[in-house]
Amino acid sequence: MDVAARRRATLLGFVAVLMWALLALLTAASGRVPPFQLAAMAFAIAFLLALGKWLWRGEAIFGHLRQPPLVWAVGIGGLFGYHFFYFLALRRAPAVEASLIAYLWPLLIVLFSALLPGERLRWWHIAGGLAGLAGAGLLLTGGEAAAWGGAVGAGHLAAMACAVIWSSYSVLSRRFAEVPTDTVGGFCGATAVLAGLAHLLFERTVWPADAGQWLAVAGLGLGPVGLAFFFWDHGVKRGQIQALGAAAYAAPLLSTLLLILFGFAEPTWTVAIACLLITGGAVLAAKDLLVRKAR
Secondary structure, eight states: OOOHHHHHHHHHHHHHHHHTTTHHHHHHTSSOOOHHHHHHHHHHHHHHHHHHHHHHTOHHHHHHHHHHHHHHHHHHHHHHHHHHHHHHHHHHHHHHHHHHHHTTTHHHHHGGGGGGOOOOOHHHHHHHHHHHHHHHHHHHTSOOOOOSSOOOOHHHHHHHHHHHHHHHHHHHHHHHHSTTTTTHHHHHHHHHHHHHHHHHHHHOOOOSHHHHHHHHHHHHHIIIIIIHHHEEEEEHHOOOOOHHHHHHHHHHHHHHHHHHHHHHOOOOOHHHHHHHHHHHHHHHTTHHHHHHHHH
């Protein structure tokens, strides 16, 4: 693949990160809908989005979905597995601790990418990922030492499972580069069904209370829990995966900036320092593409 095409794919993957920055805002706006129910609704919208595209363009639906069992295991395991363990982590561990552990996945993507054929892990990839992790840690803790209880429980292990699952899914997607991105629509449909079953088992149904909350649910299905996964799939398959790993730390930063913009949080020096760390880390990890572009 030529450098220009790889750069475009990397930028498309970063669009997914921009969409994930809306996740907290839209989730808060969706009201008191339980997590698994919300995931089932959002992923169902994402599946219908893909189905509508296939029908509109007259594409062979089963051609997109007819994939080896291993591809389905990786896809469903990535989308549903991450959300299942993330919700479990938030129930069993303090939110800050669970989030800090779960947000190891961008760094793990950078490290795991060394296992891919044709990829080389260099010091600036690792340094960029660590800088992003430091910035995300500042945002999540507010610049204060996290109140870690000392013991590692089931919630902490579930959060680590989140990090391993999503980073593994992202890197393994690169190994299945021949699988069309449209197949992600099938993964979304299967995840919607599994999340619905988990909702019936563990939660009580609560529907959105007004039109604004319904719009927030629709926004989740169209953006952070919809198109974002298609863009991410294309990015990790054809883009600079180390740069995307480090750039993923922009999601909590942009999410915080949006909360500040809408009056839900206050600007602080912690946010400013985190901005420098995350932005600098992403630029450092993308050194390969930036140097080639300059040349």
